Amino acid sequence: MLLDTATLDGYASDLASNLKEGDLPAALKASGNVSTLRAASVLMEAPRGTVVPFFRLAGWEKAASLATYLPREFTARLLGEMEDDEARLLIAGMPYHVIADVLDVLPEDERQAIKQGLDADVLRQVETIAAYPDDSAGSIMSPYYLAVPEHASAHEAVDAVRYAPADVERGAYIYVVDAERRPVGVVSLRDLTLARARDEVSDLMTRDVMVARVDDAAMDAARRVRSRRLKLLPVVDGDSRLVGVITINQAMDLLAHEAVDEVAQIHAVSVDETFFTPPAEAVRRRLPWMAANIFLNLGAVVVITSFEETLVQVAILAAFLPMITDMGGNVGIQALSVSIRSIALGEVRLRDFWLAVRKELFIGICNGIALGALFTVVAYVMQGSLVLGLVAGTALAVNVLVAGVVGGTIPFLIKRIGRDPAMMTGPVLTTITDITGVSIYLGLCTVFLTSLLAGG
Incomplete structure (x- = not known):
């Protein structure tokens, strides 16, 4: 089937109609033909009382994926309509930097209640990201990245890619790190697949690695991703250890928000105000x-x-x-x-x-x-x-x-x-x-x- 613009618009229209009519099973079926970002946009326009029931029917993994693309204030409002266990399940399925943003806009009592129900490792990652200054590269990075030791073989590197968890950010290359997890090079998947199994990645990698530091301005990092046409930009801490990556999607979202903020500032509107601001x-x-x-x-x-x-x-x-x-x-x-x-x-x-x-x-x-x-x-x-x-x-x-x-x-x-x-x-x-x-x-x-x- 050819999925042209008209066909995709039709799927999105079906999803919107089903939500408006309260036919959640049909809406769930229609959502399978709509991108996550567009489905999230449709949910924003759906009757208020249908979103949480739709999340319950879809399952919390899919719900978390959709909520990732919703405005943080909108997500916070939905959390207030859920049972405590449901709210924790939804939050736990989101990327760490999104969790940090959502928790930041929640009232203190709700924030503490959700934190208490989070897995200790998830909470540690979220608090690490939240500790970075606002609008810094560290505050928007994803801790899901793929790196291999510099003495690994091409075969081991390919296996690392093949068996990596689904939430790892994937690109056309992977990073090579030393014993202290400092990035020393980058190797493309193409070079790995063409290399002999026993070749070491240190012989295949490019040693020039462009990085951002956790305290760099997030906008500078995003512009670097765009200007250099990168899929991923590694982020390092004060000791130059690899701690995360900024994806091209994160960079483009940030640049889009910057454009909106500048229009708001031109017309003397606070960039911190949203539709959901009291x-x-x-x-x-x-x-x-x-x-x-x-x-x-x-x-x-x-x-x-x-x-x-x-x-x-x-x-x-x-x-x-x-x-x-x-x-x-x-x-x-x-x-x-x-x-x-x-x-x-x-x-x-x-x-x-x-x-x-x-x-x-x-x-x-x-x-x-x-x-x-x-x-x-x-x-x-x-x-x-x-x-x-x-x-x-x-x-x-x-x-x-x-x-x-x-x-x-x-x-x-x-x-x-x-x-x-x-x-x-x-x-x-x-x-x-x-x-x-x-x-x-x-x-x-x-x-x-x-x-x-x-x-x-």
């Missing part, structure tokens, strides 16, 4: 940002107030202010998003600042002329005043130019001073474009006030 906590996280924006926007208020006489004499001028400021903000956000993404992906460096300036100047001039001319026509048609149209169009054109240059270059400046451009640039950009647009527009209106009063 309303009171959400208010606590959002309110400071909104309060800060009030003071930033006072700059535009001061500018408008200084042109009060002009506005009083020609009240229609106020009608075009939102268009000019909003257009500047939209253009700035476009340029801002491109720059932050390029910096995050490593496509540009801080020394490329002047390249960004030249690029945004060219784009801003072209867009400014086109949008300014369009707005001139619109303003003239609406009000029948050529002077007002030219003033509004000119103000819009200049604001578009300024917004593009500011949005495209200010992330470089903020990054230069060691701050997070995604967190700081949005509010700064909005303030600058508002003040610039209002100043230019009302300033030109004041200069040509006589013509505007004459209705020219």
